[in-house]
Amino acid sequence: MDEILKAIEERDCKKVSKLLYYKVDELSDEELKEILERAEKLALECKDPELYKLIVYYFHALLDVDKISEFEKLAEEMDTFEAKFNLADLYYLIGELEKSLELYRALLEEETARGRKENVAKVYYNMALIHEEIQEYEKALELLEKAEEVYRELEDEGELLHIAVYKAYVTFEAGEPYRAKAMLAGLLPKVMGNSRLMSEIHLSFEEIFEEDENYDAALQECLYALMSARGMEYWDIAFDALIDVIWQLMLEDDFETVYLNMDMFASAMPELADFFEAIKAVALYKDGKIDAEEASRAVEKVKDRRLIDLLEFLGEAEF
Structure with a gap:
């Protein structure tokens, strides 16, 4: 605070x-x-x-x-692009998707007429987010290709790579996981040195493996994403993705996959070793492998309030 x-x-x-x-x-x-x-x-x-x-x-x-x-x-x-663009994004955030699209369409017309290509590309991209949200994947991909075309004209390599990662993810959501994996793999050599994009790619792989219920692979991709994002603000997003996978495993009573993988995370992030050891203990307890007293001793080693809240959340996971 x-x-x-x-x-x-x-x-x-x-x-x-x-x-x-x-x-x-x-x-x-x-x-x-x-x-x-x-x-x-x-x-x-x-x-x-x-x-x-x-x-x-x-x-x-x-x-x-x-x-x-x-x-x-x-x-x-204010009557500026920035103000109206952020208002459209606010509508998206609160679930007013049609209002958001309506404002984006108006902005697209205005910015196209003014020849402001970068703004046009930003609008195309954000419109794609909405169509992906409502599972209109073909439309989302069409809009991403339009954004890609503009950024290519602007020779903005960073944005082109960012869009390429998202296109691969939308391709997966559209029901083509193997094509999506090939697209992501093709991007790996191009994003070397770009920690955020590398993390985004691994989180996309994580989603694909989780959908296939290959949780060992999904957890491995979470680890890669965390390592790529280490020292960056994007690390929090990767961390939240890991917690989501662990939560899903707890819901499915797959405690073994949880406790067998926590040593991997503790070894990679010794500063969070107590937290991962506590998750392991919670999973072992829920699987009947250790008693409540032993699990409590592990949990009590964690002092950070946010991490304690997460442990309570994971410990109570149930249908």
């Missing part, structure tokens, strides 16, 4: 946005309310629609406070 408050005092909107995104789960409702109120004042003073979007979304999703109309008013007053 102190780190976010300091960023607000320093009026560093980009840092506040990043900290909110990655640390919001660590805040109590009372802390969150205070942070959001202070950050809201900063966002309005600086007229930063990206920060304001996050604030309005967290008010809506976590505190059940509706500030959507206030964002709409701000976007109308």
Whole structure:
């Protein structure tokens, strides 16, 4: 909390946005309310629609406070691509997908007329996200190809690679896992040195293996993703993906796969060894291999509040 408050005092909107995104789960409702109120004042003073979007979304999703109309008013007053683009993204985040698409279509027409190719590509990409969300995979791929075409004209290699990874993932969701794996494999030599894209590729492989119920492979891909993202903010996304796989295994009572794989993670991340040992103990206990006292001793070694909450969550996993 102190780190976010300091960023607000320093009026560093980009840092506040990043900290909110990655640390919001660590805040109590009372802390969150205070942070959001202070950050809201900063966002309005600086007229930063990206920060304001996050604030309005967290008010809506976590505190059940509706500030959507206030964002709409701000976007109308600013009348800029950035403001309207972030409003469309906010509609997407809160599940108002048709509103989001409607605004994106209007932006696409405006930005195409103005010849702002980078903005056009951004709109195509975000529209693809919505069509993927509603399982219109062919349309999503069509939009990604349009975004790809624009970025090719702009010679933006980084965005082209990012889109290529997402295209592979959508191809998997469209029911072609082997083609998707081939696409991802073809990207591996091109993203060497790009830790984030490497992590995204491994998380895409993880999804494919999890869908196939090959959990050993899915966990291995989680490890690769975590190692690729180490030291980056994207690490949190990879970590959450790992927790999701472990949760699914707990739901399916596949405790053995959990406890047999935790030593791998403890060895790779010694700073989290106690946490992974505790997950192993919880799985062993739920499988009847150790008693509650032994499991409790392992859990008690974990001191971080967020990790303790995750252990409680995983320990209670049931249908």
